[in-house]
Amino acid sequence: MEEKELIPHLFRTEYRKIISVLCKVFGIEHIEIAEDIVSDTFLQASETWGLKGLPTNPTAWLYTVAKNKAKDLFKHDSVFNKKIAAELKHSSEKTTEIEIDLSSKNITDSQLQMMFAICHPSIPTEAQIGLSLNILCGFGADEIADAFLSGREATYKRLARAKEKLRAEKVKIEFPPAAEIAARLETVLTTLYLLFSEGYYSTSQNVTLRKDLCLEAMRLNLMLVENEETDTPAANALLSLMCFHSSRFEARINQQGEVVLYEDQDTELWSKELIEKGDHYLNLASKGKSLTKYHLEAAIAYWHTKKEDTKEKWENILQLYNRLLQLEYSPIAALNRTYALSKANSMQEAIVEAEKLQLIENHLYHSLLGNLYQDVNKEKSLVHLKKALLLAKTSSDKKLLEKKIENWKKNE
Numbered sequence: 001m002e003e004k005e006l007i008p009h010l011f012r013t014e015y016r017k018i019i020s021v022l023c024k025v026f027g028i029e030h031i032e033i034a035e036d037i038v039s040d041t042f043l044q045a046s047e048t049w050g051l052k053g054l055p056t057n058p059t060a061w062l063y064t065v066a067k068n069k070a071k072d073l074f075k076h077d078s079v080f081n082k083k084i085a086a087e088l089k090h091s092s093e094k095t096t097e098i099e100i101d102l103s104s105k106n107i108t109d110s111q112l113q114m115m116f117a118i119c120h121p122s123i124p125t126e127a128q129i130g131l132s133l134n135i136l137c138g139f140g141a142d143e144i145a146d147a148f149l150s151g152r153e154a155t156y157k158r159l160a161r162a163k164e165k166l167r168a169e170k171v172k173i174e175f176p177p178a179a180e181i182a183a184r185l186e187t188v189l190t191t192l193y194l195l196f197s198e199g200y201y202s203t204s205q206n207v208t209l210r211k212d213l214c215l216e217a218m219r220l221n222l223m224l225v226e227n228e229e230t231d232t233p234a235a236n237a238l239l240s241l242m243c244f245h246s247s248r249f250e251a252r253i254n255q256q257g258e259v260v261l262y263e264d265q266d267t268e269l270w271s272k273e274l275i276e277k278g279d280h281y282l283n284l285a286s287k288g289k290s291l292t293k294y295h296l297e298a299a300i301a302y303w304h305t306k307k308e309d310t311k312e313k314w315e316n317i318l319q320l321y322n323r324l325l326q327l328e329y330s331p332i333a334a335l336n337r338t339y340a341l342s343k344a345n346s347m348q349e350a351i352v353e354a355e356k357l358q359l360i361e362n363h364l365y366h367s368l369l370g371n372l373y374q375d376v377n378k379e380k381s382l383v384h385l386k387k388a389l390l391l392a393k394t395s396s397d398k399k400l401l402e403k404k405i406e407n408w409k410k411n412e
Helices: 003-026 028-052 058-076 078-085 104-118 125-136 141-148 152-168 178-200 207-225 233-246 272-285 293-304 311-327 331-344 347-357 363-372 378-391 395-410
Strands: none
Touching: 003 028, 003 058, 003 104, 003 125, 028 058, 028 152, 104 125, 104 178, 104 207, 125 141, 125 152, 125 178, 125 207, 141 152, 141 178, 178 207, 178 233, 207 233, 233 272, 233 293, 272 293, 293 311, 311 331, 331 347, 331 363, 347 363, 363 378, 363 395, 378 395
16 A cells, blocks of 8 residues: 555544543543644654655554654643643653553553543533544544535534533543443444444435445444443444445445435345344344344344345334334334335335324435325325425435436326
8 A cells, every 4th residue: 555545544543543542641631632642643654654665564653653742742841741740640750651552452442431431421412423433433524524514614613512521521531330331331322323324324425435434333333342341232233233234335326326225226236244244243132131222223124134025024124113113213213114014014004104104394204105105196106206306405315206206207
């Protein structure tokens, strides 16, 4: 890999690791200092490697330079020394001995602990996702702005407010006490679920970014299940869900960037490896007695990886949606259930249930009814498809609906 490609790659993979370790040393209230050190390290890498060529081990070079910069700060910056070294219980004579532990274990532990810090209950959900992308995934403000379809300036302000909240709440980078881990882990899993969803169902047109969001959510989730304290059935169920959904990623978007509906997907593009991993984590999730929405959604996603369009498949999906709605009601889950109902029972029954939802401002509601009415009442089908087109927000959704309307007219 050439230098111009290597540095951005290492920034994405190593920035988050060094930031987590330095924040653990300095305290999250001094996160800007950690960010400055890491940014300076990568700037120096760009300048030095451009002149002298790549070092034998670029990652080790970054770690060494970052450690030295942190130690120099302790040693020579009197303001930093007084304000921070004192808090770390290092006397001025001992600050040169501070240890910046960039071992593999400490890097992993620091990232996990940072995850719990960012997902502190006092931090708003949107801020948790933004901070996770920024600190734990190495995404810049521009990428985050693209993901959320918001302006760069607004994104900067949101991240700054979130970091200030962490400071004000004096959130520590540490594992919660054993008695609190289960409750705190629930917030962490919710954030990862939303982070993955932001990628999988993103309205951003940047397909590469969408995949990156999903992969980062999976990477963080994998860290949880590989840690003894956070390896819970719920964490495994969520990872299983992510694997099953990601297995169909390549089939969901065609070469023109248009959305491909489930029934029209090329099953040869589904990833067998990710489906197998989904099976593996779903089996691990079945241990114990807990049943979460992640278990049920993973089971629904499992049945969607079955290529055969059988009655058994849709009856299982329908029953799983019934249990999911009892456990945690969601209008979109209720809408998805009506599609399963149409496949398991009848179009007429599904239409009755769908219309009860009255999601008249949602393009998916009208799109579904447009499909359900197709062989029942063609005029109503067209009315709903046109409403869906008016409400659709992304160009890919609009193209899909325009194509449906065009096909409707051809079949008349």
